[in-house]
Ligand SMILES: Nc1ncnc2c1ncn2[C@@H]1O[C@H](COP(=O)(O)OP(=O)(O)O)[C@@H](O)[C@H]1O
C-alpha cells in the first residue's frame with residue numbers, strides 16, 4: 001500500500017490475515033510469569049516445550065531442596081523458575097516467592113528475600129477471606145508484635161487490628177488501611193518505607209532466625225513450605241558479586257527444611273567458583289543448554305497453533321527461514337523468538353507468505369544494524385580478527401598481530417565485547433578462548 005497522507009498512516013497497522021492469524025503470536029515474555037494465575041498458566045502450558053532440562057529441574061524439585069540452573073541469557077531459565085513457582089502453588093501447596101536480584105541489590109539479596117516474603121504474607125492475609133487458618137495466623141502475628149518490630153510492621157500493614165486499652169479490638173480487613181488513617185496513625189507508605197529500611201539493615205544471622213519463624217507462620221496459613229526463586233543473577237556482569245552473596249548468605253539456604261531455593265545463574269558462575277561455594281550449597285546444578293532445532297520448531301508450532309489450531313510450521317515459515325533463524329540465534333530461544341516476531345511482522349507488512357530467509361535477514365539487520373555503526377574501529381578490528389581465526393585467546397601471538405593490539409588491550413576490549421554479547425567466551429582447559437557467535441558475523445563482514 002502506498003502511504004501518502006496522514007490518514008493512510010493513521011490507518012496503518014500490521015495485518016496478519018495472510019497467515020490466517022489475527023495477531024503475532026511470538027513474544028519474548030517468559031512463560032508462567034503470572035504463576036499465581038491458574039488460567040493464564042494453563043495457556044502457557046500449551047506453549048511450553050518439555051525439554052530434558054525441564055524434566056531434570058522437576059525431578060530435583062522438592063521441599064528443602066536447593067537448585068541452581070545456569071546457562072546463557074535467553075535459553076529459558078526464567079521460564080523454568082516460573083514453572084517451578086507454578087508447581088509450588090498448585091501442586092505442592094507451597095507459598096511461591098520470586099525475588100529479582102540485580103547489580104544494585106545483590107549485596108542485600110537475602111534481606112530482599114525476607115522483605116518480599118513478609119510483604120507477600122501481608123498481602124495474603126489482607127486478601128484472604130476470614131477462615132480458620134487466617135485467624136490463627138493473625139493470632140500468631142499478634143502474639144509476637146509486642147516484642148518484635150518485624151511482626152509489628154506486618155500487623156500495621158495488615159491493618160486488621162488496632163490496640164484499644166490493652167485489649168485487642170478488631171477492625172475489618174477491608175477497612176484496614178483507612179482505619180489506620182482515621183486513627184491518625186502514619187500512612188501506609190511511611191510504614192512500608194520504615195519496614196523496608198528495617199529489613200534492609202538486618203544482619204544475616206537475624207534473617208536466618210526470622211526465616212525459620214516465618215516458616216511457622218506460613219504453615220499456620222495452611223502451606224507446606226516456601227519456594228524461593230532468585231532470578232536474574234544471570235544478568236549481573238560481575239560474577240564475583242553473586243558468588244560473594246552466596247558465601248555470605250550460605251546459612252540462609254540451610255535455615256529450614258521447609259524452604260526450597262532455586263537460583264538462575266550465568267555460565268561464568270561455575271567457571272569462577274574456585275572456592276566451591278556453589279557445589280557446597282546446591283543439591284542440583286543444572287545446565288540449561290541452547291535448544292536443538294527440533295525444540296525450537298516445536299516452540300514455534302505451539303505458538304502458531306495457539307493462534308490458529310490448523311496452522312503448521314510449514315504454512316508460515318519456509319524451511320530456509322528456519323535454517324536462518326537457527327543460524328542467527330545459535331539455538332538461544334529468546335533470540336529465535338524475537339527474530340520470528342520481527343520477521344513475521346516484516347512479511348505481514350509486505351503481505352508475503354510464507355516467511356522466507358529474506359524476511360529473517362531483514363528482521364535481523366533491523367534489530368542489530370546499529371552495531372557496526374556504533375562500535376568504534378578498534379572493536380570492529382578485534383571482531384574481524386577473531387572471526388578470521390575462528391577461536392582465539394588474547395594470549396595468542398597471531399591474534400595480537402592480526403588485531404595490531406597488545407595482550408592487555410586485547411583482554412580489555414574482549415571484556416567489553418563480551419558484555420555487549422558480541423563475543424562468546426569458552427573455557428578450554430585452563431585457557432579462556434573467544435569466538436564470534438553466528439548472529440554477529442553478518443554485521444562485521
Ligand atoms: N520450555 C520452553 N518452551 C517454550 N518456550 C520457552 C521455553 N523456555 C523459554 N521459552 C521462551 O523463550 C524466551 C526466553 O526465555 P526466558 O525464560 O526469558 O530465558 P532466560 O531467563 O534464560 O533469559 C521466552 O520468550 C520464553 O517464553
Ligand SMILES: [Mg+2]
Pocket residue numbers: 074077078079231232264
Ligand atoms: Mg531470565
